Each structure stands twice: as C-alpha cells, then as structure tokens.
Amino acid sequence: MNIIIYIGVGILVYFLIKRQNKLTPEEIAAQKKREEEEAEMRKAQAEKQKKKEQERIKKQKEKEKKLLSDLLNSNERVYFSYSFVSKTSDLFLIDSSTNNILKFSKTNAEKLYEEGFKIVDIDKTGSSAQLEDFNFVIRFSKQM
Amino acid sequence: MQIEVYFSYSFVSPNSTIYKVKDSTYKPEIIESSSTTVKDVLSKGWRLSHAIKTSQSAQLESFNFILIFEKE
Numbered sequence: 001m002n003i004i005i006y007i008g009v010g011i012l013v014y015f016l017i018k019r020q021n022k023l024t025p026e027e028i029a030a031q032k033k034r035e036e037e038e039a040e041m042r043k044a045q046a047e048k049q050k051k052k053e054q055e056r057i058k059k060q061k062e063k064e065k066k067l068l069s070d071l072l073n074s075n076e077r078v079y080f081s082y083s084f085v086s087k088t089s090d091l092f093l094i095d096s097s098t099n100n101i102l103k104f105s106k107t108n109a110e111k112l113y114e115e116g117f118k119i120v121d122i123d124k125t126g127s128s129a130q131l132e133d134f135n136f137v138i139r140f141s142k143q144m
Numbered sequence: 145m146q147i148e149v150y151f152s153y154s155f156v157s158p159n160s161t162i163y164k165v166k167d168s169t170y171k172p173e174i175i176e177s178s179s180t181t182v183k184d185v186l187s188k189g190w191r192l193s194h195a196i197k198t199s200q201s202a203q204l205e206s207f208n209f210i211l212i213f214e215k216e
Contacts, residue, residue: 084210085165085172086149113147119212122194129199129208131151131165131172136196 067095068105075142077117079107084122084136087113091138109138117142148190148213150180155195155209158183162211182211190215 023031071077071093079091080101091112093105109119117140126135150162151174162185164178182192190213199208 083167083172084149085151086167087147088167089149109147109149113145113214116145118145118214119147119194122196122212124196124198124210127200129201129206131174132170134172134198134210 064102064104068093068102071102071105075144077112077140079112079138079140080125081134081136081138083132083134084109084138085131085134094137112140115142146215148185148215150178150185150211150213152207152209152211154204154207155182155211156204156207158186185213 078094078096080094081089081091083089084091087110088108091107091109092101092103094100095102119138120141121139123137124134125137126133128134149165151165152160152162154160155162159181161179162182163174163176163180166173166175186192192211193214194210194212196210196212197207198210199206201207
C-alpha cells in the first residue's frame with residue numbers, strides 16, 4: 001500500500017516540476033530573441049576583430065613597402081645571406097634600425113648583377129665552416 | 145656584368161680544384177661535375193674579384209674558400 005502512495009507522490013512531484021520548468025510562449029519568444037541578439041553581438045565582435053586585423057596587416061605592409069622602397073632607392077645596399085654558396089643563394093636586406101632581416105626583400109647575387117650592382121665588400125659572419133652556415137654580410141654597389 | 149661563385153676545399157694555387165655548390169636551404173652540396181680550376185675559369189674571361197676564407201683552420205688542407213668571379 002505504501003509503495004503505491006510513494007509512487008503516486010513521485011509522479012505528482014515529477015509533473016509539478018515539469019510544469020514549473022515549462023516555458024510560456026512569451027518566455028520562449030523572449031529567450032529566442034535574447035539568443036538571436038547574443039549571436040548578432042558575437043558576429044559583430046568577430047567582424048570588428050577581423051577588420052582590425054586587416055587594418056593592422058595593411059599598415060604593416062605599407063610600412064614594409066616604404067622601408068623596402070627607401071632601401072632599394074640606394075645605390076649602396078647591404079645584404080645578408082644565411083648561406084652564400086652560389087649566385088642564386090638567397091640574399092636579404094637588413095633593417096638598420098632593428099638589425100632585422102627583411103624577408104620580403106629576398107633576392108640573389110645574379111639578379112643584382114643583372115641590375116648593374118656588383119659586390120664591393122663581403123664578410124663571413126658565421127664561425128662554422130659548414131656550407132649551410134656560411135652566413136655572410138655582402139655590400140653591393142652600383143655606379144651611376 | 146655576370147657573377148659566378150665557386151667553393152674550394154683548399155685554395156692554394158691557380159690549379160687548386162674548385163666547385164660550384166648546389167644551393168639548398170636544407171643542405172648545400174658540392175657539384176662534383178662542376179670541378180674546375182681558377183686557371184681554367186680565368187682563361188674563359190672571368191676575373192677573380194673576391195676570395196673569402198671560410199674556415200678557421202690555418203692548415204693548407206683546410207683552406208676552404210668561397211671564390212667570386214666576375215665577367216663584363
């Protein structure tokens with residue numbers, strides 16, 4: 001007999017909780033609206049972030065372009081090579097303000113000679129005698 | 145003006161063997177078939193413009209050099 005009463009109470013409690021948790025149509029609409037607003041906000045934030053990143057990349061490229069233009073306008077250029085072993089070995093200009101290699105300035109001795117430049121000074125900067133560590137600083141000059 | 149770059153394991157005379165190097169960011173390698181001498185290169189109209197000693201050793205057998213030739 002007690003078991004039947006317990007089961008009955010259990011069923012009653014279950015339905016009461018279920019009824020309490022059930023949202024009214026107005027509440028469902030409000031919740032849906034809230035979710036949509038949150039999604040819109042997240043989307044807007046992502047767009048803003050994307051735009052900001054694009055502006056940063058654009059500014060960086062403009063800065064690099066100007067720096068490269070300034071360096072390329074000179075008839076005296078200093079290049080660095082991680083391994084100068086042939087006329088096609090990669091050469092990079094150096095940003096004298098930071099001493100950083102400018103990756104986007106990649107060229108090689110053959111191209112520079114075609115432009116009329118020639119090597120006037122060359123220094124091996126790495127102490128290793130391995131071909132892959134033949135770091136060089138090379139000064140090119142072009143006579144007008 | 146043209147440029148050629150050679151490497152020598154031991155550059156001690158115009159007849160020392162010199163090689164071109166296959167350029168590679170991973171590991172540059174000597175091109176054995178490019179073997180020649182400074183004398184031969186000069187006879188083809190090239191001029192030795194720079195010779196850079198690349199090893200620290202002062203032994204004749206370790207006189208590694210990068211040789212830069214130019215031609216008008």
